[in-house]
Amino acid sequence: MTAVAVIAAALVQAYAIQVFVRPAGIISGGFTGLSMLVERLGELVGINIPMQLTMLLLNIPVALLCCKGIGIRFTAFSLIQVMLSSLFLQVCSFRPIFQDEFLNVIFGGVVMGASIVIALRGNASTGGTDFIALFVSNKTGHSIWSYVFFGNAVMYCFYGSIFGWKYAGYSIIFQFISTRMISAFHHRYELVTLQVTTMKGPEVVDAYIGRFKHGISCVEAIGGYSKKKMYLLNTVISSYEVSDAVHVMQAADEHIIINVLRTQQFVGSFYRAPLE
DSSP: OHHHHHHHHHHHHHHHIIIIIHHHTOOOSHHHHHHHHHHHHHHHTTOOOOHHHHHHHHHHHHHHHHHHHHOHHHHHHHHHHHHHHHHHHHHOOOOOOOSOHHHHHHHHHHHHHHHHHHHHHTTOOOSTHHHHHHHHHHHHSOOOHHHHHHHHHHHHHHHHHHHOHHHHHHHHHHHHHHHHHHHHHOOTTOEEEEEEEESOHHHHHHHHHHHOOSOEEEEEEEOTTTOOEEEEEEEEEEGGGHHHHHHHHHHHOTTOEEEEEEOSOOOSOOOOOOOO
16 A cells, blocks of 8 residues: 555656646745755756755655654655655656646646645655654644745745746745645544443443553443433544544444544643554
8 A cells, every 4th residue: 555655646746746847937845846946056057956866865864864753664665755756757758738837836736735645645755844744743743734834935935036936926825735735635643532422331442442552531321311321431532543443432332322523632642653
């Protein structure tokens, strides 16, 4: 699954760059955008600096620094994605679809964001600032994609001061759309609360803690209508684990009632599975 996601993400990323990004005269975000900026600056002074080479040179040291915090397997697949993306940019030749710059910006942002989401959902990434963002998120439990966006905005301002402010503005719009795509479809660090009502409290608790490493509380209660003894369970899990948790609980009690609530804020220790 991860290998397929990595290949697909690399191919989609190369497609987005060739079909939308370059025709619009803009740069993408992160290390990919920085590599494009270096390539453009090299062209101004007559030096050929392929963005594919710069991408690799920027990603490798950051990957080595962050690998312990985000997992060796995750880092390895992410580097493979970067290498494949560089390869596809070299060997593939996708033709632009639109002549309109703004359409390229809009569609490019969506497709580029989709490539990152594909990699993330496959338990990998597109490297670069993804390494940094995921490293911090895995340590703190908070998303920093918005900070990544503002960091890219600084790079775009530098780009605009040299190549034209119109392209800086288009690049910011492009990155905003891409970032919103990631935020909309990547929810690894969102937490939800499960409020459970069951007649088989001990059985459900045993099944749950046998599958997950989160705490769960169990309180005896009396049904208001049936007047029978029942149990109220409460636990907080990652949004990625909801489907599995519901399946495990229903297997223990087919008549169980589960209320899924979005958790706005959580204070205390929370187990987060590694990105391996």
